[in-house]
Amino acid sequence: MENLEIINLWKQYDEKLEKSLSLNKKILVELQQQKAKKALKPARNYKWIAVFVGLAYIALIAYFLYHLSSFASIFINVSVAIHLVVTIIAVGMYIRQLVLINEIDRSEDILQMQQKMAKLQSSTLKVIAVCFLQFPVFATWNINFELIDKRPLAFWFIQIPIVALLTYVGIWFYKNINLKNINKRWFRMMFYGAEWNAILKSGKFIDEIKEFEKG
Amino acid sequence: MQQVQKDFLEIIDANKRIIFKICNSYCRNAVDREDLAQEIIFQLWKSWDRYDSNFKLSTWMYRIALNVAISFYRKEGKSTETVLMGDQLIEVAEExxxxxxxxxxxxxxxxxxxxxxxxxxxxxxxxxxxxxxxxxxxxxxxxxxxxxxxxxxxxxxxxxxxxxx
Structure with missing residues (x-):
């Protein structure tokens, strides 16, 4: 079949559709008036729920920090403060993602818009990576001056190495949780399930877009 | 109904075949096709007031319709939040x-x-x-x-x- 024949076939398909298609004006008008909202399928608002839960959690931590600070040890205060700062950054990144999603302009050219969408989707990984930075606080909150004074060996040879290890692990995950490691076994084990599949696929789609752009 | 709504309906009616062909190319089953058609028209309407008439209408329309279709396809046909239940938006007679x-x-x-x-x-x-x-x-x-x-x-x-x- 030659090119012209293929084009003609498509034209005949178009003519067939001209005779057979009709639009339901009632639904069109409803879509315009956004009456749709009353009859919507359950909205996909998990992301907003996550933000609200995150904000409530931040408020709770801040409340405890404020009230505990006067009588808790400096180590607890600093640990909780680090946890609070990292959580604020993570929730902030998540809110920024939602704002950017709402600002997406679908009338942009296809490659540009799809690239933005895929990058936004995969940026959820960055939020997870940032959360790993608070890893060491799980081993710093229980340090106290009594431990340092009375059991220096336990402090220097057990507590500090654990803090150092968790710091190393936290920084390692922060640096390595990205789409470059998508095919690594540890990554696949860590990000397993339907929700993650969509994010991981967005990484592949970014590659597909780059390939398409090259020609 | 306002004039702007009427104008939009006319444009959609004139271009319904394009929308159907795009939906048919990106969705294998009728339910997904219907969801996608509604989503495309909803997004076209949402962007309608930003349409700059210095640009070709068909370019604007194809960009939105194809962007919505590709995103829908990547979500593997999961229905979107704008979909109305019940009647069909695009009715197809046997031909x-x-x-x-x-x-x-x-x-x-x-x-x-x-x-x-x-x-x-x-x-x-x-x-x-x-x-x-x-x-x-x-x-x-x-x-x-x-x-x-x-x-x-x-x-x-x-x-x-x-x-x-």
């Missing part, structure tokens, strides 16, 4: 082409269905006889790139039909 043409059309649709989402967009625009310049504007690639890619897909298509013959 057949002659047997040979119907067979070729079905082979062509099958071929399009098997393409990657970006290649699907490209071949639809080619079949709609858009110029390389307009395809490049819609896709966001160079005209040279359009020519290369269209040529490659056409070769694959010819091979498919020659095997069928």
């Amino acid at each position: 057949k082409l002659e047997e040979g043409l119907e067979k070729n059309l079905s082979a062509l649709q099958q071929f399009i269905n098997e393409l990657k989402p970006l290649d699907k967009a490209l071949i639809i625009l080619y079949l709609e006889e858009k110029s390389h310049k307009e395809i490049a504007d819609i896709m966001g690639i160079t005209t040279t790139n359009v020519a290369t890619k269209v040529g490659r897909i056409k070769d694959q298509l010819k091979q498919r039909f020659s095997k069928q013959d």
